[in-house]
Amino acid sequence: MTKVPNNNAAAYAKKKAPGTKSTKAPSKKKDDEEAVEIADGWDEWTNGKALIKPPDQVVLTEAELKEEVTRILTANNPHAPENIVRYSFKERSFKPISAVDQMAVHFVLEGSLVYQDSDDSRSLKDKKGPPEENTADDTKAESDEETKPQASPAEDGGDVEDACKEDRPDSAASKADEKGPKLTNKFNFSERASQTLNNPLREKSCQTEPPPRSIFSAMANQWEIYDAYHKELQKQEKNKEKQKAPCSKKDDDKSKKKDMWLETLSDDVITNLSKATKIIERMVNQNTFDDIAQDFKYFEDESDKFRDEEGTLLPLWKFQHDKAKKLSVTALCWNSKYQDMFAVGMGSYDFSNQGHGMVAFYTLKNPSYPEYIYATNSSVLCLDIHEQHSFLVAVGFYDGCVAVYNLKETGAEPVYKSTAKTGKHTDPVWQVCWQNDDMDNNHNFYSVSSDGRVVSWTLVKNELVYTDIIRLSVVSDGPEGAQPHSFTCGTSFDFHKQIDYLFLVGTEEGKIHKCSKTYSSQFLETYDAHSMAVDAVKWNHYHPNVFISCSSDMTVRLWDHTINTPLFTFDLNAAVGDVAWSPYSSTVFAAVTTNGRVHVFDLSINKYEAVCQQVVVAKKNKLTHIRFNPIHPIIILGDDRGYVTSLKLSPNLRKQPKLKKGQELPKGPEVEVAKMEKLLSLLREPEQSSI
Amino acid sequence: MAGTGEGKKEEADYKRLHSFPLIRHTDMPEEMRVETMELCVTACEKYATNNESAAKMIKESMDKKFGSSWHVVIGEGFGFEVTHEVKNLLYMFFGGSLAVCVWKCS
Numbered sequence: 103m104t105k106v107p108n109n110n111a112a113a114y115a116k117k118k119a120p121g122t123k124s125t126k127a128p129s130k131k132k133d134d135e136e137a138v139e140i141a142d143g144w145d146e147w148t149n150g151k152a153l154i155k156p157p158d159q160v161v162l163t164e165a166e167l168k169e170e171v172t173r174i175l176t177a178n179n180p181h182a183p184e185n186i187v188r189y190s191f192k193e194r195s196f197k198p199i200s201a202v203d204q205m206a207v208h209f210v211l212e213g214s215l216v217y218q219d220s221d222d223s224r225s226l227k228d229k230k231g232p233p234e235e236n237t238a239d240d241t242k243a244e245s246d247e248e249t250k251p252q253a254s255p256a257e258d259g260g261d262v263e264d265a266c267k268e269d270r271p272d273s274a275a276s277k278a279d280e281k282g283p284k285l286t287n288k289f290n291f292s293e294r295a296s297q298t299l300n301n302p303l304r305e306k307s308c309q310t311e312p313p314p315r316s317i318f319s320a321m322a323n324q325w326e327i328y329d330a331y332h333k334e335l336q337k338q339e340k341n342k343e344k345q346k347a348p349c350s351k352k353d354d355d356k357s358k359k360k361d362m363w364l365e366t367l368s369d370d371v372i373t374n375l376s377k378a379t380k381i382i383e384r385m386v387n388q389n390t391f392d393d394i395a396q397d398f399k400y401f402e403d404e405s406d407k408f409r410d411e412e413g414t415l416l417p418l419w420k421f422q423h424d425k426a427k428k429l430s431v432t433a434l435c436w437n438s439k440y441q442d443m444f445a446v447g448m449g450s451y452d453f454s455n456q457g458h459g460m461v462a463f464y465t466l467k468n469p470s471y472p473e474y475i476y477a478t479n480s481s482v483l484c485l486d487i488h489e490q491h492s493f494l495v496a497v498g499f500y501d502g503c504v505a506v507y508n509l510k511e512t513g514a515e516p517v518y519k520s521t522a523k524t525g526k527h528t529d530p531v532w533q534v535c536w537q538n539d540d541m542d543n544n545h546n547f548y549s550v551s552s553d554g555r556v557v558s559w560t561l562v563k564n565e566l567v568y569t570d571i572i573r574l575s576v577v578s579d580g581p582e583g584a585q586p587h588s589f590t591c592g593t594s595f596d597f598h599k600q601i602d603y604l605f606l607v608g609t610e611e612g613k614i615h616k617c618s619k620t621y622s623s624q625f626l627e628t629y630d631a632h633s634m635a636v637d638a639v640k641w642n643h644y645h646p647n648v649f650i651s652c653s654s655d656m657t658v659r660l661w662d663h664t665i666n667t668p669l670f671t672f673d674l675n676a677a678v679g680d681v682a683w684s685p686y687s688s689t690v691f692a693a694v695t696t697n698g699r700v701h702v703f704d705l706s707i708n709k710y711e712a713v714c715q716q717v718v719v720a721k722k723n724k725l726t727h728i729r730f731n732p733i734h735p736i737i738i739l740g741d742d743r744g745y746v747t748s749l750k751l752s753p754n755l756r757k758q759p760k761l762k763k764g765q766e767l768p769k770g771p772e773v774e775v776a777k778m779e780k781l782l783s784l785l786r787e788p789e790q791s792s793i
Numbered sequence: 794m795a796g797t798g799e800g801k802k803e804e805a806d807y808k809r810l811h812s813f814p815l816i817r818h819t820d821m822p823e824e825m826r827v828e829t830m831e832l833c834v835t836a837c838e839k840y841a842t843n844n845e846s847a848a849k850m851i852k853e854s855m856d857k858k859f860g861s862s863w864h865v866v867i868g869e870g871f872g873f874e875v876t877h878e879v880k881n882l883l884y885m886f887f888g889g890s891l892a893v894c895v896w897k898c899s
Binding site: 313314315316317318319320321322323324327328330331334335 | 810815817818820868869870871872873874875876877878879882884889890891892894896898
């Protein structure tokens with residue numbers, strides 16, 4: 103605790119202090135004085151320099167400027183009030199106070215000196231022991247005491263000094279407490295310190311990637327060196343030889359070509375692989391179905407010898423595809439080029455249950471899986487494979503579209519397809535049939551549909567061009583005459599084998615029309631054939647006049663197209679799905695019925711009864727279609743469960759006319775025609791006789 | 794070999810034929826490779842009997858030309874596995890019996 107004021111400050115204060123009446127804190131006074139001083143020094147300081155005049159400076163004349171103004175320095179404080187009055191109780195009036203405090207304190211610095219003999223130093227020494235907090239409290243208490251008197255205006259300088267001293271109670275003086283008697287500053291020591299701002303440190307670093315390295319190792323010894331040289335020399339010699347021979351370059355090229363070839367090969371490894379797998383697949387199938395293959399090739403039913411006329415059918419492979427299980431077989435067609443291959447059209451005949459369809463191509467060599475599969479959006483109702491270009495397949499759909507698939511093209515879409523714009527049928531297409539190329543060598547086919555149109559489709563570049571061949575208008579049979587705009591539904595047709603323009607159309611109401619491609623408006627002939635829809639109509643392969651028809655009315659009828667009435671009528675006791683002439687005999691045909699039976703007729707043997715009647719599928723299955731293989735003695739049958747069954751005809755069913763020993767077996771179409779003619783004549787004679 | 798004479802002849806033949814520098818392995822760029830190879834040939838011919846001097850010469854020249862820390866091994870029989878900066882390795886045979894390996898690794 104130091105109460106001792108700075109000596110200098112005290113002296114200075116005493117000089118100016120007397121009579122000061124200012125109530126201001128000395129420090130404030132000091133500031134004022136300083137301001138005055140700065141103002142005084144201003145002129146001198148700015149001498150010789152361009153003066154910046156304030157805009158409101160008083161303009162003085164030269165004379166005024168030169169006028170001397172005397173200033174007398176006095177000890178009076180210019181800021182000190184001059185007219186302070188105080189009420190005197192004694193005189194009962196206000197009295198001006200003459201003695202105004204003129205003192206201004208400019209600087210105060212506390213001293214830390216204490217007289218050694220003084221009480222203070224003694225108390226300091228005493229208080230060396232006690233804790234510092236006490237001293238702090240003391241100072242506070244004292245400062246409180248002394249601030250009070252400071253407020254009173256009539257205070258003499260000593261008090262002011264005390265106040266000044268109190269400004270910094272804990273400076274060097276308080277330090278002195280700690281350091282004891284030695285610490286007091288005898289030389290008016292003042293301690294000043296400042297700290298500059300240190301820039302914060304930052305770290306910055308970077309690392310470059312080391313140059314890439316690698317490891318190499320080798321062995322060097324004499325034999326290796328020797329071998330290396332040896333090889334190099336040989337190489338050089340070879341090069342020399344090559345350079346000498348100009349053809350060597352060609353060799354190089356060839357090898358390059360070979361490489362290229364190999365590369366391309368590797369590119370279509372998949373196709374190669376598929377070929378290999380196909381072969382394997384067929385081998386496996388051949389193994390598993392070995393007995394069937396043997397039967398197909400060699401088995402001849404011995405029991406036929408003991409039966410007079412009747413024959414049997416030997417079931418061979420069954421073809422079935424999982425995805426087509428719920429579809430019924432709607433079309434069958436043998437491939438004319440590859441005799442082991444046939445196409446199956448699948449779909450549904452039930453108009454309330456229409457869905458997707460499928461075209462599958464099977465080969466006898468692989469009964470387990472189709473060679474080609476084309477899924478279609480609509481039921482397939484018919485198809486035909488082009489006779490010369492067996493990769494072209496015309497397909498007719500339930501939705502009235504016709505399309506042509508090209509087996510050579512990869513992809514599931516048909517290459518041609520009719521659209522609503524290009525004259526598609528408005529009703530199911532029941533049959534399609536390829537025709538000979540037209541005069542411009544464009545492929546073309548015909549289709550018949552329930553909408554009563556027979557349309558010719560021509561494949562031109564990349565579109566199908568259609569031509570309406572005939573409209574099946576209702577034939578007038580009443581007195582009112584035909585309604586001009588009503589058409590009957592065509593369900594089947596067949597083109598004459600020899601006469602190009604002639605064809606037959608079977609209709610839904612059981613009529614068969616003989617038409618010509620050249621007359622679009624009228625029929626050459628109309629046969630009142632059946633009482634229900636005609637399911638199939640087929641020209642005989644040999645005899646130009648004979649055709650056969652079958653219908654859901656359970657009958658199969660044989661016709662001569664020159665005669666209006668059927669030559670034969672066979673009642674098969676169930677709706678007949680399809681009928682087909684055999685390719686090897688003019689008098690053999692087969693029909694399938696919905697009760698799962700196949701009826702094979704040989705008119706040359708039996709004109710009234712089938713030579714073979716056999717149930718070939720499970721009871722519930724309905725047979726829908728039948729086709730004879732053009733070469734082999736087998737037939738394929740389609741049923742409504744998506745199964746295709748192949749059957750071998752027993753020898754009795756393909757019996758040739760009895761041979762007389764030594765006589766050469768007559769063959770060829772003429773014989774077949776004659777055979778049929780003989781049959782027909784048998785029929786005609788009774789007729790004629792009856793007439 | 795049938796006889797010593799023939800053998801000698803073959804040996805001479807071999808020496809004559811196998812005198813050219815034969816690069817066994819390198820990843821240097823063309824220009825550098827040629828230069829290095831020529832340098833090795835020069836050094837090996839200059840110090841035909843002293844592989845150490847030859848190696849020293851090659852190393853010092855390489856350091857000067859392509860920057861420091863080149864290493865050279867010359868000998869008739871040795872095995873090695875070295876780590877080198879890529880594009881800075883040359884391993885060659887010379888003179889029918891010498892193997893020279895030059896690489897940089899700093």
